Amino acid sequence: MTGSPITRKPAVSGRTTxxxxxxxxxxxCAASLSVGVADLSLEEQGASLDTVLISRxxxxxxxxxxxxxxxxxxxxxxxxxxxxFVDPGIGGTEQSAALGVLLATVxxxxxxxxxxxxxxxxxxxxxxAVFLLLVRRLPPTQPYxxxxxxxxxxGVITAGVTFIAWQMDFLQYxxxxxxxxxxxxxxxxxxxxxxxxxxxxxxxxxxxxxxIVTLGxxxxxxxxxxxxxxxxxxxxxxxxxxxLTVVVVGMIPFVGLIVPNLVSRLRGDNLRGTLxxxxxxxxxxxxxxxLIGRLLRYPFEIPIGTILGVVGAACFLWxxxxxxxxx
Amino acid sequence: MAERRxxxxxxxxxxxxxxxxxxxxRGNLAFVLELRAVKLLALVQVAVAIAVATVLxxxxxxxxxxxxxxMGLDALYLLxxxxxxxxxxxxxFAGLDPRVRFAGALLTMIGIAxxxxxxxxxxxxxxxxxxxxxxxxxxLFRSLASLVARLVDPNDFAVLQGVSYANFGTVRGxxxxxxxxxxxxxxxxxxxxxxxxxVMALGPEAAIGLGIDWGRAVTGLLVLVIVLVAVSxxxxxxxxxxxxxxxxxxxxxxxxxxxxxxxPASACIAVAVLAGGQTILQHGFGGAATLGVIVEFVGGLVxxxxxxxxxxx
Numbered sequence: 001m002t003g004s005p006i007t008r009k010p011a012v013s014g015r016t017t018x019x020x021x022x023x024x025x026x027x028x029c030a031a032s033l034s035v036g037v038a039d040l041s042l043e044e045q046g047a048s049l050d051t052v053l054i055s056r057x058x059x060x061x062x063x064x065x066x067x068x069x070x071x072x073x074x075x076x077x078x079x080x081x082x083x084x085f086v087d088p089g090i091g092g093t094e095q096s097a098a099l100g101v102l103l104a105t106v107x108x109x110x111x112x113x114x115x116x117x118x119x120x121x122x123x124x125x126x127x128x129a130v131f132l133l134l135v136r137r138l139p140p141t142q143p144y145x146x147x148x149x150x151x152x153x154x155g156v157i158t159a160g161v162t163f164i165a166w167q168m169d170f171l172q173y174x175x176x177x178x179x180x181x182x183x184x185x186x187x188x189x190x191x192x193x194x195x196x197x198x199x200x201x202x203x204x205x206x207x208x209x210x211x212i213v214t215l216g217x218x219x220x221x222x223x224x225x226x227x228x229x230x231x232x233x234x235x236x237x238x239x240x241x242x243x244l245t246v247v248v249v250g251m252i253p254f255v256g257l258i259v260p261n262l263v264s265r266l267r268g269d270n271l272r273g274t275l276x277x278x279x280x281x282x283x284x285x286x287x288x289x290x291l292i293g294r295l296l297r298y299p300f301e302i303p304i305g306t307i308l309g310v311v312g313a314a315c316f317l318w319x320x321x322x323x324x325x326x327x
Numbered sequence: 328m329a330e331r332r333x334x335x336x337x338x339x340x341x342x343x344x345x346x347x348x349x350x351x352x353r354g355n356l357a358f359v360l361e362l363r364a365v366k367l368l369a370l371v372q373v374a375v376a377i378a379v380a381t382v383l384x385x386x387x388x389x390x391x392x393x394x395x396x397x398m399g400l401d402a403l404y405l406l407x408x409x410x411x412x413x414x415x416x417x418x419x420f421a422g423l424d425p426r427v428r429f430a431g432a433l434l435t436m437i438g439i440a441x442x443x444x445x446x447x448x449x450x451x452x453x454x455x456x457x458x459x460x461x462x463x464x465x466x467l468f469r470s471l472a473s474l475v476a477r478l479v480d481p482n483d484f485a486v487l488q489g490v491s492y493a494n495f496g497t498v499r500g501x502x503x504x505x506x507x508x509x510x511x512x513x514x515x516x517x518x519x520x521x522x523x524x525x526v527m528a529l530g531p532e533a534a535i536g537l538g539i540d541w542g543r544a545v546t547g548l549l550v551l552v553i554v555l556v557a558v559s560x561x562x563x564x565x566x567x568x569x570x571x572x573x574x575x576x577x578x579x580x581x582x583x584x585x586x587x588x589x590x591p592a593s594a595c596i597a598v599a600v601l602a603g604g605q606t607i608l609q610h611g612f613g614g615a616a617t618l619g620v621i622v623e624f625v626g627g628l629v630x631x632x633x634x635x636x637x638x639x640x
Contacts, residue, residue, distance in 0.1 A: 085459075134631075134635065137635060138634075138635065142453075142455050144453065144455040144456045144458075144459045145455045145634065147459055148455055148458050148459045148462060148634065149631065149634055149635070151459075151462050151466075152462075152627055152630050152631055152634070153627075153631060155567070155623070155627050156623075156624060156627035156628055156631065159620050159623040159624040159627060160624060162620050163620045163621070163624065166620065253466075296478065297477065297478055300477075302474065302477045302478075306470055306473050306474050306477065307474070309466060309467075309469070309470025309473070309474075310467060310470040310471055310474055312466075313463050313464075313466040313467035313470060314467060316463050317460065317463050317464070317467065320456065320459065320460060320463070321460075
C-alpha cells in the first residue's frame, strides 16, 4: 500500500454476488424491523402497525441512509486525500461538525434543525479543508502518517469542543453528538436524512470524474478534468453527509473506512462499478451494528458509536497487520 | 552545563509548588494548607509518574514522539477495571478495598499489555505504523471498556463516561498513599537503571553488543511504565499529551538525552506544568477543572507539528 491508489480488477464477479448481497441486506433490514421491546404479535394489528411506522421503520431507514452516506463520504475523502486510511471520523470532519452543532446550540438555542445543519456543514467544510491542506505537506511515501495525523487532528478539535462545552455548561449534551445512537429516531425526526440519498446519487453521477481524481492532479488535468473544482465538490459532499449524520444521530466512527477498503479488495477501484457496493455495504454495516447494539443486552441498548468503535478499530488493525496491507 | 540547566527545571518546579501552596491564602490556614498539600502530593505524584513513564517508553521504543497514552495504555487501565467489574459483578467489585481493586486492574492490565505491546515493541516496525497501531489499540480498548461497562449495567455507565479527560481539580484520595509508594518505587528503579537506559537508547543491536539482555530489560521496563500509567490514571484519569510535552521541553532545556539528567528534568518540568498550570487556572481564570483539556489541546498541536515536520529522532 502506498499513498497513490492501486487500480485493481474485481476479484469477485458481480453477477452472482449481487443478488446474494441484496438478499442479505434485505434480511438485515427485516430483522431490524422486527427487533424491539414491543412484541408485535401480541398487540392489536393497528397498534403494531403504528409501532412499525412510527419507530421501527424510521430507525431502520435512518440507519440505511446514514450508513450509505458515511461510506460514500469515506470513499470520497479517500479519493481527495489519496490515502485509503482516512474517513470523516479520522480527518476531523465529524468532529468539526460536532463543533458546529455545539456552537449553534450555544449561540442560537432556538435554531431549527436546518439551521444547526447549515452551521455544522460550514464548520465541517472548514475543518476538512484545513485537514486536506495540511496533509498535502506530508510525505506521500508514508501512508500511515496521514491517518495518524488525522486521528490526532480530530482529537485536538474534540479537546476544543470539550473546552467550549465545559465553559458553557453543555458537557452533558456533548455525549449526544459525540457518540452516535439511533434510539432517539422516530417519525418526524429523521426526514432530513433523505438529503443523503440525493448526495449519494450526486456521487454516483460524478463517479467517473472521481475515479480520475484518484490518479492525481497532473493526470486529472491531463485528462481534461477541472481538478480543483472536483476537489471542492467532493469536499462539499463529504461535509454535508457528515454534518447530516452528526446533527441527527451523532458521530459514528469507521464506517467510511471499513466499507470502501473491503469493497476495493473485492471489487476493484473503478468507482462507477464499486460505488453502489460501497453504499449498500455501508448501509448493511450500520443496520447490522445497530441490530447488535439492540440485541447484546436486550432489552437495553448499546449505542452504535460504541459497537462500531470496537468493530471498526479491530477491522482497521486487521487491515494494517494482515497480508493485504501491501495491496 | 546540562546539570546546571537541570537546576533551572528544579527551581521552576519549586516555584510553582510554592505558588500552589501559598497563592491567595486566607481563612483557616491549617485547614487550607492541609487540603492543598494533599492535592499537591497527588499532582506531584502524577507528574513524576507520567514523566518517567514517557521517558522509559520513548527509550525502549526508540522514538521521541511516543507517549504511553498514544499507545492506549491508559485505556487499558479502564478496560482492566471494567473487566474486573464484569468478572466480579458490580456488588462484589464495590465491596472490595480500593487497593485490591487497583491491584486487580493492574494485573489484568499488565497481562494484556505484555501480550499485545511486547511483540509490537520488539518488531520495531516503521515508526508511523507503530504509532498508528498504538492509537487504534487505544480506541479499541476504550470502546471495549465502554462496551463492557454497558453490558455490566446499562444504567450505570457513568463511571467510564466521566473519565475521558483528566481532572486535576478533584483527586481521588483513597489511592493516594498506595500510589505514592508505587510511584516512588518505580521512580527509584528507573533511576537505578539510568545508565542501562543510556545504552538502550542506542538501539537493540548496539545495546545487545554492549552486553544488555534486551528482551528482559524491555519487559521489565514495560512493566514499570504500566504501573506508573495505572497510578496516574487511577488518580486523575487519562492524560494523553502531557508526557510528550514535558519530555520535549526537558530535552530542549537541558540539551542532552542522558537519562541521569533527562529523567529528573522531565519530572521537574511536569511538576511545574501541573502545579503551575493548576495555580494559574485556579486563581487567574477560576476554571481549574479544565487544565486537562488545555494540556490535551496544546499537546495535540505540538504532536501534529512534530509529525508534520518529520521529527523522528
